[in-house]
Amino acid sequence: xxxxxxxxxxxxxxxxxxxxxxxxxxxxxxxxxxxxxxxxxxxxxxxxxxxxxxxxxxxxxxxxxxxxxxxxxxxxxxxx
Numbered sequence: 556x557x558x559x560x561x562x563x564x565x566x567x568x569x570x571x572x573x574x575x576x577x578x579x580x581x582x583x584x585x586x587x588x589x590x591x592x593x594x595x596x597x598x599x600x601x602x603x604x605x606x607x608x609x610x611x612x613x614x615x616x617x618x619x620x621x622x623x624x625x626x627x628x629x630x631x632x633x634x635x
Contacts, residue, residue: 560618561602565594567625574623581605591623 563584566577574594575587583605588594598619606617 560620563598563619563621565591565621565623567591567623569627583608591621595619595621 560580561584562580563576564578565574567574568587571587573587573589574591576584576594576598581602584598584601586594586597586601588597598621602617602619
């Protein structure tokens with residue numbers, strides 16, 4: 556498993572005010588945090604736990620790439 560790139564797609568839930576894992580190459584990755592940076596700090600432990608559950612007892616170096624997206628909307632006042 557060493558060298559395998561784990562891609563995590565993060566999205567922002569404006570109602571809850573948190574960033575969360577929307578999708579991942581590694582099944583079972585589930586985490587959330589108030590900022591994308593804090594989410595990134597949580598992910599190594601989550602990924603390590605899942606890899607160990609898969610039987611990968613020696614994940615020396617597993618890069619994690621976070622792809623984050625957020626959307627918003629602008630509304631113009633109706634013209635009179």
